[in-house]
Amino acid sequence: MTDAGASAIVVAPHADGRRVAETAPPRVLVVVPALNEAGSIAGVVAAVLRDLPTARVLVVDDSSTDGTGRRARLAGATVARLPYRLGVGGAMRTGYRYAVTHGYDVVVQVDGDGQHDTRHLPELLAALGAADLVIGARFAGTDPYAVGRARRSVMRLLAVVLSRIVGTRLTDVTSGYRALGPRAVRVFAENYPAEYLGDTLEALVIARRCGLTVAQVPVRMNAREHGRPSQGVIGSVLYLSRALAAILLGLVRRWSVPATEEGAG
Numbered sequence: 001m002t003d004a005g006a007s008a009i010v011v012a013p014h015a016d017g018r019r020v021a022e023t024a025p026p027r028v029l030v031v032v033p034a035l036n037e038a039g040s041i042a043g044v045v046a047a048v049l050r051d052l053p054t055a056r057v058l059v060v061d062d063s064s065t066d067g068t069g070r071r072a073r074l075a076g077a078t079v080a081r082l083p084y085r086l087g088v089g090g091a092m093r094t095g096y097r098y099a100v101t102h103g104y105d106v107v108v109q110v111d112g113d114g115q116h117d118t119r120h121l122p123e124l125l126a127a128l129g130a131a132d133l134v135i136g137a138r139f140a141g142t143d144p145y146a147v148g149r150a151r152r153s154v155m156r157l158l159a160v161v162l163s164r165i166v167g168t169r170l171t172d173v174t175s176g177y178r179a180l181g182p183r184a185v186r187v188f189a190e191n192y193p194a195e196y197l198g199d200t201l202e203a204l205v206i207a208r209r210c211g212l213t214v215a216q217v218p219v220r221m222n223a224r225e226h227g228r229p230s231q232g233v234i235g236s237v238l239y240l241s242r243a244l245a246a247i248l249l250g251l252v253r254r255w256s257v258p259a260t261e262e263g264a265g
């Protein structure tokens with residue numbers, strides 16, 4: 001963890017002696033929350049570095065017991081091992097704080113189970129030019145991502161609710177495949193819910209309430225190859241009630257917009 005802080009703007013000497021501001025390419029941190037993903041983590045890290053060679057990869061290892069952290073490090077990632085389990089939200093909060101502390105402009109969240117196709121990473125980053133937060137969305141294009149009927153209905157309903165709140169049409173609000181620009185990174189470094197579903201649904205409500213703009217790009221997602229999925233199709237009603245609770249929390253809690261922000265609020 002030796003990255004020096006850096007600004008997005010550099011002052012470069014001009015040919016005629018003037019000094020002009022030029023925009024440097026953004027420093028990108030890919031954060032991978034991981035719990036017992038030894039079977040897939042090395043492949044994920046390698047794929048990210050292949051598709052985004054200038055990015056750094058931070059794997060937030062939530063006290064895995066299967067050697068996930070060691071494999072991630074060998075594959076070229078920086079690894080933050082949490083002393084006790086904080087869940088995906090806690091892991092991502094760690095990632096955003098790391099990004100701010102180490103001067104990264106952009107954070108991309110990629111799952112450690114290989115479901116997120118990293119070939120879409122450049123498209124997610126390109127879309128950040130017009131939005132603060134970009135979701136890599138299933139169901140937005142022709143990708144026939146397979147989920148059960150009950151879970152899919154719940155996801156559709158949540159997409160309708162969140163689209164209204166956020167003010168733009170979204171099709172996949174539970175996707176963890178997301179890219180965030182500098183304003184969003186600063187907001188989430190200060191406000192990021194650690195509770196179940198907070199990291200996906202409540203985070204979108206926070207984005208809206210803090211004046212961030214949200215967009216989506218269609219992506220393909222792969223089926224899980226290793227490890228255990230975190231939830232099955234059963235329990236969709238319970239899932240929906242917890243999801244609505246997360247959205248409600250996002251609407252009623254107080255969120256702070258970083259003081260240095262222009263235009264947010």
Ligand SMILES: Nc1nc2c(ncn2[C@@H]2O[C@H](COP(=O)(O)OP(=O)(O)OP(=O)(O)O)[C@@H](O)[C@H]2O)c(=O)[nH]1
Nearest residue numbers: 033034035037062087088091111112113229230231
């Ligand atoms: N740090 C941390 N990461 C977790 C935890 N639970 C899951 N993850 C990681 O978060 C990412 C997404 O988790 P998944 O279990 O794949 O969740 P999902 O993609 O919504 O569900 P599936 O469709 O079942 O794969 C993966 O990289 C997991 O390793 C956790 O408690 N802590």
Ligand SMILES: [Mg+2]
Nearest residue numbers: 111113115224
């Ligand atoms: Mg998954």
